[in-house]
Amino acid sequence: MCMECLVDKLLECGQQEALKGFWLPINLIKKVKEYDFTELSFLSTHHIWTITQHSLEANTVPCDSYLYVEGKLTKDDDGITTQLEFINNAVAYLFKEIRYELNGTVIDSVRDVGLVSTLKGYLSYTPNESSLLENAGWVAKKNKTVAKQGETLKDAITRERIITDSAGNFNTIIPLKHLMGFFEDFRKLMIHMRQELVIIRSSSDYDAVTSENDTEKPKVTINRISWVVPHVSLSLEEQININTIVKKGVDLPIHFRSWEIIEYPSLPTSTRHTWPVKTSTKVESPRHVIVAFQKDRKNKLTSDMSKFDNISLRNIKVFLNSDRYPYADLLLDFANNKFATLYDMYANFQESYYLIKTNQPVFNPKEFKNHAPIAHIDCSHQKDSLQTGSVVLRIEFETDVATTTDISAYCLLLHEKLFIYNPLNKTVRQP
Numbered sequence: 001m002c003m004e005c006l007v008d009k010l011l012e013c014g015q016q017e018a019l020k021g022f023w024l025p026i027n028l029i030k031k032v033k034e035y036d037f038t039e040l041s042f043l044s045t046h047h048i049w050t051i052t053q054h055s056l057e058a059n060t061v062p063c064d065s066y067l068y069v070e071g072k073l074t075k076d077d078d079g080i081t082t083q084l085e086f087i088n089n090a091v092a093y094l095f096k097e098i099r100y101e102l103n104g105t106v107i108d109s110v111r112d113v114g115l116v117s118t119l120k121g122y123l124s125y126t127p128n129e130s131s132l133l134e135n136a137g138w139v140a141k142k143n144k145t146v147a148k149q150g151e152t153l154k155d156a157i158t159r160e161r162i163i164t165d166s167a168g169n170f171n172t173i174i175p176l177k178h179l180m181g182f183f184e185d186f187r188k189l190m191i192h193m194r195q196e197l198v199i200i201r202s203s204s205d206y207d208a209v210t211s212e213n214d215t216e217k218p219k220v221t222i223n224r225i226s227w228v229v230p231h232v233s234l235s236l237e238e239q240i241n242i243n244t245i246v247k248k249g250v251d252l253p254i255h256f257r258s259w260e261i262i263e264y265p266s267l268p269t270s271t272r273h274t275w276p277v278k279t280s281t282k283v284e285s286p287r288h289v290i291v292a293f294q295k296d297r298k299n300k301l302t303s304d305m306s307k308f309d310n311i312s313l314r315n316i317k318v319f320l321n322s323d324r325y326p327y328a329d330l331l332l333d334f335a336n337n338k339f340a341t342l343y344d345m346y347a348n349f350q351e352s353y354y355l356i357k358t359n360q361p362v363f364n365p366k367e368f369k370n371h372a373p374i375a376h377i378d379c380s381h382q383k384d385s386l387q388t389g390s391v392v393l394r395i396e397f398e399t400d401v402a403t404t405t406d407i408s409a410y411c412l413l414l415h416e417k418l419f420i421y422n423p424l425n426k427t428v429r430q431p
Contacts, residue, residue: 047201051227056192056426059242061230062100063177063187068226070171073164073209076217080167083211084218088142088306091163091172092117092179093208094220097200100182102193105428107419108182108258114207116261117179118306119290119412122372123349126360136174137163140362141371142306176227181414185256189232192246192423197227207298207305214301246423254419257287264409271402275395277411285382285391288353289318289325290412292374298408310334310373311407313342316397318377325377334373335400343368345376352378353414 053060069091075081087093093114100108110116122140125133130140139162164170176183176197202208205220234242245252262277280286293311297303314332318325330341346368347361363371395411421428 046203049197049199049201049225051197051199051225053195053227053229055231056194058192059232059234060190060195061232062190062195063183063185065176065183065227065229067174067176067179068171068224068228069174069222070169070224071220071222073168073170074219074221076219078219081216081218083213083216084209085211086137086162086164086170086208087210087304088139089114089118089121089137090208090306091137091170091174093305094202094205094222095199096202097198098179099196099198100180101196101198102190102254102419102421102428103426104194104196105419107254107428108180108256108417110180110259110261112261112263113179114202114305115410116259116412119292119372119374119410120259120414121178122362122374123290123346123376124353125362126350127362128360130362133175133178134162135172136178137170137172138178141367181258181417182254182256186254189242191242191252193421193426193428195229199225204299206301209301210304211301218301249422249424251420251422254417254421256417257414258284258417260413260415262411262413264411266405267403267407267409269402269404271399273395273397273399273403273409275397275409275411277393277395278413279390279392280415281390284415284417285320285379286393286413286415287378287380287382288349288414289377289379289393289395290374290414291316291318291377291395291397292372292410292412294408294410295404296406308372308374309407310339310369311403312400313373313375314398314400316375316377316395318379319394319396320379320382320391323382325379333400334369337369339369339373340365342373342375345378346374348378349376352380 073081073084073086075084095113097109097111098113099106121130121133121138125138125140130138142162163172201222205218208220209218211218264275267273292308293313294305294307295309295311297305297307297309312334315330326345332339332342343365346363347359350356350359350361361368393413417430419428419430
């Protein structure tokens, strides 16, 4: 059964009142307070935070919650750095994994948080949205800092800093919808449930920073991390309606699109590749597939993990069982500046994913080529045959120049998920 059919089935079972009650007009909201659930630490790598929102009587708005992170970037001997600087989306690269749990059940999780949110952000954000996220350390068009004539590199880095001061201190506010699909898509109240956010620190800080050379080793210390969650007080009438729904033991749907990353860590030396990525259920069949490549960037201080490489890509196709996307060959030739079809696929993501009429990609074609020549394959229009069994996903791609073993490939899958929760008996399950 497809995701839409499952939601329709809930509606047929008398859930209309419940579904309607969680989309609240502004006039039904009496008061909004932000509650800070904080974990304090003075640790660098190899750490796990579990931040819990305990109140079982609260009406919360998880989609508007955010992380507040403060810390310090220094050399590994705690000295002030003169060469190290954060890359775009650096704070997200400090986290290896993030999970959202509801009454102990994992609802959504993202591995390689920095990589996933960077790829998703390059596709999703308009120039204006990208600018507003600078407070989160998001600078999509950031280049490596170069000193001007008569200027030292230290002075140049100080001039270009966004979230750090001259001593390396930083603090950021990162909307959780920037990091996870659940928080972007589930724009409803969460009623009377214990919620937890589990954050696993990356084992190394190298992927979050860059430098002209590797004479200085980085150390990023997180001094405080908070999960700030809005709590809503409703009008008396609406609160009575919700209390009635809860007392009836109504099952409520949680429908969103999850972001899953799969890595091919080292490509073989060849110009033709077949990558068997995943076998999934019919409900979680990917609707959008994003493929990106990096050459010798991971854990390398002189490289920028927020940028991607074209690897002389000539053609790429995604196969869901026997169906292929796109049907026609792309005929790319980066050496001769021929990548218009790839850019067009990238630029059309917003219209397809968010169902909007006007695409406003953050990169123009030149910036796309230099920063993020990624492949977005739209698989949202699938045949009915893909809704009747398991779906085998494989990717085939060709390059003009043979790939080398220092090239990594990444496949970001955007697929639907559905959970059912019951605020009366506190159960959470997948249908």
